[in-house]
Amino acid sequence: MNNSIAVVVLAQAVVYGTPLLYAALGELLAERSGVLNLGVEGMMLIGAVMGFWAVQRVGGPSGVGLAAGIGVAAVAGAVVATIHAVLVVTFRANQIVSGLAITIFAGAAGLSDYLGNDLNLADQPARHSFQPVLPDALQNLPIVGPILFGQTVLVYASWVLVVVVGLYLSRTRPGLNVRAVGEAPASADAMGLNVAAYRYWHTIIGGAFAGVAGACYTLSITPQWVGNGLVTEGAGFIAIALVIFAFWRADLCLAGAYLFGAFTALPFTLQARQVVNVAPELFQALPYVMTIVVLVLVASGWSRRRLGAPAALGLPYVREER
């Protein structure tokens, strides 16, 4: 039963959805503060390459290496996000162009490739990678075993993060302040909130999440580094679409991430099982086409009017010009 296609696809959907979830939660924090971050893809790639580097270079037991990998990936993502924050908050640059600049700078044929080459990371298997943690008895349970209990720490940590981010935005003082900053920065400023500081911190923490998302690939899903942006293949942009799909809510990010995880996992599984004999490209295009379809469905018409984006998303805040 646990070998049936449905169960395998669902289990894989969780695996492939996890990096999307981390990246989407990071993007959610940034967007709630009013900063659109189109550099997620680049931050993920930097996180992926630096996390992999840390695992290869840090000695000691597996747990230490992996913890170092995740830590380094988060820091690397945060550092790249800092560039974006400086450009859009302090220098008031166009957020769309700045985000794309981040992705070009850090992404395929950019810094991630440069680091991968300079640190000699290509064509090596990872020294450690994340493995399922729960006891076999649980993992072998029918249906729920592989889907829920056969996962790595990264998956369980992401569930905790969904709850934390959700509660933070809806139940805590700083979280509510962030939403004020994203909806009406001038009012937030009048309340005595430091708009720039909130935007800086949430962009930077969002970047750290993106870095971890990248490390999910190189430390867990396919534990190796390959250049040319092939690690993420546009997942960062899917994560951005996911935030729109989730109406800027953490809990819906989880559902959306696994939905898109399934779109990614389905082709691999069907191909491996040789269920259908059609061109692989048709299936590989599925996540991208579905992103467009879902975006059209949820982000157009009535739903957009009712559940809109943070009002100040993408706009620089200049106190003198309000």
Next chain:
Amino acid sequence: MIRIERRLRQPRWLTVAVPVGSVVVALLISAVILAATGHDPVYTYHRLFTSAFVDSGALSNTLVSATPLLFTGLAAAAAFRMQLFNIGAEGQLYLGAAGAMGVALLIGPAPTPVHVIVMVAAGAAAGAAWAAIPGLLRAFLRTNEIITSLMLNYVAALVIDYLIFDSLSYWRDTSTPDARVFPQGKFLPDSANWPTTTIGPGAGLVIPLGFLLAVAAAVVLWFLYQRTRFGFEVAVTADSPRAARYSGMRTRRKIVAVMLISGALAGIGGASQDGDFRHQLDPKGLEQSYYGYTGIVVAALARYNPLAVVLVAFLLGGLQTAGYALQGVDFPSGLVGVMEGVILFCVLAGELLVRYRVRLRRRGAEPAPPARAEVAS
């Protein structure tokens, strides 16, 4: 204490001096990155410059690299000017290449001018059709064009992969046993290879036809945006969509039209890849070049001015040529993208100095009288 105030007027010299200054700062930052990773910056820059513009044949190679960037740069500039963020030039270029190749193979041997015209038309049509998808979605359903145009890049890449690697399509060369094992595209008939112009002594400077077409396109685009009613309406729509709508401009049509223009330019870039350089549909070659994404850098550095795009594309083409020529231990791959990114960051940050004035003021001094623009807003 530092005060940042909006400039009432933007002096002309600043709009030139600030980007140039930003590039200088970017080169300094890149030098630090180079030094930090154990490369000698002075030596690297010297070799970069000579292998892009000085060595024999370097300038001709730079034009080869600059041609696609010029097309995709114009494509991005045309759309970004209207605050329409078409980042799908990458996929539009792929499909332009596939479309142009398709018709060129279809008509077989024919006079070269016929081939050039037909390939340009087919490339433009294919690119425009691909760009129409995000354009129509944006115009009529208000779907975010950034995400849709980007997702379509991946789909376009899969389409051309399919044509060559996973099907016995019309585009694929199946004439020899070798070609059946190692998939590659059919070659164009000789008459469909675009001519080049050579000027200067010796090997001279070889100018591809595509480059000339792109420069002509830049002039046309400049004229369209600066001197016609259409361009004026685009500018108004960009600055204030509401004002445009209330004054009776058809903003939806404008969105679609601008996307079509943008896609067509990228598509002609794809046709030029076939006719000028590759002479076959080469999916991996196109996908590993990132012409579309680099075009965004080109357009942003040129501040979306089509004529400036020509200059920037030439300079970045030089950077890319040098990147290929020097690739190795001294010059790791990826460095070109890093330098492009750093330049773009600095130019974006520098924009602030064009729009605002930074004043240093001693604490406790009389506050400066508010500028008129601030009062007005």
